[in-house]
Amino acid sequence: MASIAEISRNDAALKRQAEILARPVTADRGMANAIRALTIDAVEAAKCGHPGMPMGMADVATVLWTKYLKYDAADPKWPDRDRFVLSAGHGSMLLYALLHLTGHDGIDMGALRSFRQLHSVAAGHPEYDEHPAIEMTTGPLGQGLATAVGMALAERLLAAKYGKSLVDHRTWVIAGDGCLMEGISHEAGALAGHLKLNKLIVLFDDNSISIDGGTDLATSEDPLKRFASYGWATRRIDGHDYDQINAALAFAQKSSKPVMIACKTIIGFGAPSKAGTAGSHGAALGGPEAEAAKHGLGWPHLPFTVPQDIYEPWKAAGTRGVGARRTWLKRLQKHPQKAEFERVMSGKLPDGLTEAMRDYKAFVAETKPKLATRQASQKTLEVLVPAIPELIGGSADLTGSNLTLVKNMPGARPDNFVARYIYYGVREHGMAAAMNGIALHGGLIPYGGTFFVFSDYMRPAIRLAALMGVRVIHVLTHDSIGLGEDGPTHQPIEHLASLRAMPNTLVLRPADAMETAECWELAIRNTAGPSLLVLSRQAVPALRFESNGNKSARGAYVLAEAPGPRAATLIATGTEVSLAMAARATLAKEGIQVAVVSAPSFELFEKQDSGYRNDVLGTARRIGIEAAIGYGWDRWLGPTGKFIGMSGFGASAPAEDLYKHFGITEAAIIAAVKDEGV
Ligand SMILES: Cc1ncc(C[n+]2csc(CCOP(=O)(O)OP(=O)(O)O)c2C)c(N)n1
Numbered sequence: 001m002a003s004i005a006e007i008s009r010n011d012a013a014l015k016r017q018a019e020i021l022a023r024p025v026t027a028d029r030g031m032a033n034a035i036r037a038l039t040i041d042a043v044e045a046a047k048c049g050h051p052g053m054p055m056g057m058a059d060v061a062t063v064l065w066t067k068y069l070k071y072d073a074a075d076p077k078w079p080d081r082d083r084f085v086l087s088a089g090h091g092s093m094l095l096y097a098l099l100h101l102t103g104h105d106g107i108d109m110g111a112l113r114s115f116r117q118l119h120s121v122a123a124g125h126p127e128y129d130e131h132p133a134i135e136m137t138t139g140p141l142g143q144g145l146a147t148a149v150g151m152a153l154a155e156r157l158l159a160a161k162y163g164k165s166l167v168d169h170r171t172w173v174i175a176g177d178g179c180l181m182e183g184i185s186h187e188a189g190a191l192a193g194h195l196k197l198n199k200l201i202v203l204f205d206d207n208s209i210s211i212d213g214g215t216d217l218a219t220s221e222d223p224l225k226r227f228a229s230y231g232w233a234t235r236r237i238d239g240h241d242y243d244q245i246n247a248a249l250a251f252a253q254k255s256s257k258p259v260m261i262a263c264k265t266i267i268g269f270g271a272p273s274k275a276g277t278a279g280s281h282g283a284a285l286g287g288p289e290a291e292a293a294k295h296g297l298g299w300p301h302l303p304f305t306v307p308q309d310i311y312e313p314w315k316a317a318g319t320r321g322v323g324a325r326r327t328w329l330k331r332l333q334k335h336p337q338k339a340e341f342e343r344v345m346s347g348k349l350p351d352g353l354t355e356a357m358r359d360y361k362a363f364v365a366e367t368k369p370k371l372a373t374r375q376a377s378q379k380t381l382e383v384l385v386p387a388i389p390e391l392i393g394g395s396a397d398l399t400g401s402n403l404t405l406v407k408n409m410p411g412a413r414p415d416n417f418v419a420r421y422i423y424y425g426v427r428e429h430g431m432a433a434a435m436n437g438i439a440l441h442g443g444l445i446p447y448g449g450t451f452f453v454f455s456d457y458m459r460p461a462i463r464l465a466a467l468m469g470v471r472v473i474h475v476l477t478h479d480s481i482g483l484g485e486d487g488p489t490h491q492p493i494e495h496l497a498s499l500r501a502m503p504n505t506l507v508l509r510p511a512d513a514m515e516t517a518e519c520w521e522l523a524i525r526n527t528a529g530p531s532l533l534v535l536s537r538q539a540v541p542a543l544r545f546e547s548n549g550n551k552s553a554r555g556a557y558v559l560a561e562a563p564g565p566r567a568a569t570l571i572a573t574g575t576e577v578s579l580a581m582a583a584r585a586t587l588a589k590e591g592i593q594v595a596v597v598s599a600p601s602f603e604l605f606e607k608q609d610s611g612y613r614n615d616v617l618g619t620a621r622r623i624g625i626e627a628a629i630g631y632g633w634d635r636w637l638g639p640t641g642k643f644i645g646m647s648g649f650g651a652s653a654p655a656e657d658l659y660k661h662f663g664i665t666e667a668a669i670i671a672a673v674k675d676e677g678v
């Protein structure tokens with residue numbers, strides 16, 4: 001039953017809608033109605049979807065896409081285009097209708113007819129890979145907004161490097177009540193405000209409705225005041241009034257701060273009874289309501305039909321940027337940094353990287369350093385940062401612990417973007433999403449650090465990186481009970497298992513300085529998804545003394561073979577590999593020969609052919625050692641194997657005491673080997 005408040009709110013929305021519909025249909029409104037009609041048709045055809053948001057925001061989107069957004073439908077990947085992010089991804093039909101109407105290839109009426117069907121470009125939520133003009137995958141609310149912050153930041157960083165003549169564009173976002181209720185909107189908004197990312201403009205679909213009903217069920221905040229306190233410029237407009245929309249977008253283009261424009265809209269605008277209600281949010285309007293909506297909007301055309309006089313101005317909008325793109329191309333031809341700009345935008349790594357890493361690894365082989373792998377990571381960065389100018393580092397306020405900063409990495413500041421490092425603040429989620437945006441923008445390779453345990457705070461953004469397949473690198477230090485005294489809140493236990501379970505995510509846990517260098521190389525070269533470098537706080541001895549090739553690339557390899565037939569195979573990762581090596585040496589003195597396998601990456605090992613895998617794993621009994629939960633190890637250990645690791649949360653104590661307390665010791669490994677009657 002609708003409450004009195006709800007009924008009166010709906011009445012007010014319908015009254016306002018009636019007033020607007022009573023006015024003559026202007027050319028702009030006619031164009032916006034094409035978005036509404038296509039949305040209604042596609043959602044009716046699919047029998048599901050979200051008509052409310054596209055119908056509500058059609059007027060704002062029409063103004064943006066016909067007058068302000070810089071793009072050329074003929075080249076959706078033009079590097080200096082404005083970025084458009086539909087953070088409220090459930091309103092996907094808004095984007096598909098816009099791409100179709102503006103004449104983008106690859107999204108014809110057939111695609112709209114097959115909205116939400118298998119292999120359709122027009123998927124339920126916008127998907128990055130489905131069409132080149134879809135800047136990112138959205139749907140998890142708030143992610144689009146936070147990712148857009150990274151895009152806008154990338155623009156500033158590249159503009160500082162290559163100049164305005166090559167890099168000078170805006171990032172536009174449509175976000176809903178949901179995006180702004182999500183916590184990540186705070187992290188993202190605060191970071192953007194602090195850095196004064198003035199070319200970031202958020203169009204807030206301020207319809208005061210979400211799924212459960214009016215937003216007053218759950219929130220009383222004024223997001224504009226919140227964003228103003230972050231340092232944003234804000235405006236409040238009627239989202240169905242073209243003069244107000246135009247004025248606000250023109251204002252936004254001149255702002256010296258990021259901009260949020262709250263567009264008061266009626267969700268489901270045009271629907272005779274469902275407009276202004278949650279009923280239009282996420283379900284087909286239904287035949288009679290859909291018909292009446294089109295009638296009320298003054299849209300007499302058949303389903304999936306747009307008359308020529310409406311198509312034409314839309315197509316013209318799609319070619320509005322042709323001139324700007326051509327003059328940009330001319331500027332590029334003459335630009336002294338043309339080759340470098342094209343290289344970084346293509347994602348190709350610089351010449352000289354392989355040689356620099358080869359020399360560094362030879363040095364590691366020779367010097368055999370005893371280092372925590374986080375320190376080894378920093379040493380590797382000392383090579384990578386000068387060799388890869390597009391590498392942009394950062395940390396969520398743990399720079400000194402993650403060891404993510406090396407020399408000649410100035411931090412980005414609002415007044416200086418000639419920078420190599422981002423102080424993300426204590427904002428892991430915001431950082432991971434911004435890193436996605438930096439990578440999606442192109443021209444930069446982001447890495448960012450935090451404690452491994454707080455990967456939980458970043459998980460939704462890591463998942464989107466995996467889903468989209470973008471190159472981001474997470475430096476995750478303090479990777480086990482080995483961090484010691486900070487105790488169980490800080491000790492990752494289930495994180496390796498849970499992140500290994502995430503598709504298209506490369507989890508790398510190196511055992512020593514050499515493997516750390518190899519894993520960094522793998523991460524840098526992994527263009528297909530996120531890479532996670534899982535690194536220790538505590539020191540480990542050098543275990544690898546030859547530097548040719550990249551053994552970690554196969555995921556697991558025999559670090560030390562048994563001189564004769566294997567009595568057992570010890571398989572370990574990270575800091576536990578040295579423990580396995582110590583056990584191997586002790587057992588050898590007793591005449592028991594075991595092999596040690598180092599397994600820095602399960603994902604890469606899984607990809608090897610079974611012949612290689614069987615050779616590495618061997619036929620002897622297998623013992624897995626990892627200071628984490630054993631979930632997922634069974635597939636390597638087989639039915640007779642044994643796992644030595646954690647079975648619950650850690651504790652606060654010096655690291656050595658914890659290893660003893662939890663039974664992850666040389667003695668335990670030796671006992672496990674002997675238990676099998678060797
Ligand atoms: C992180 C996340 N939580 C929940 C959802 C499910 N969901 C999709 S839309 C929506 C309501 C969004 O409200 P609003 O942004 O106001 O959209 P509108 O109803 O105005 O279109 C919810 C809860 C989601 N997509 N992402």
Ligand SMILES: [Mg+2]
Pocket residue numbers: 176177178205206207208209210
């Ligand atoms: Mg809403």
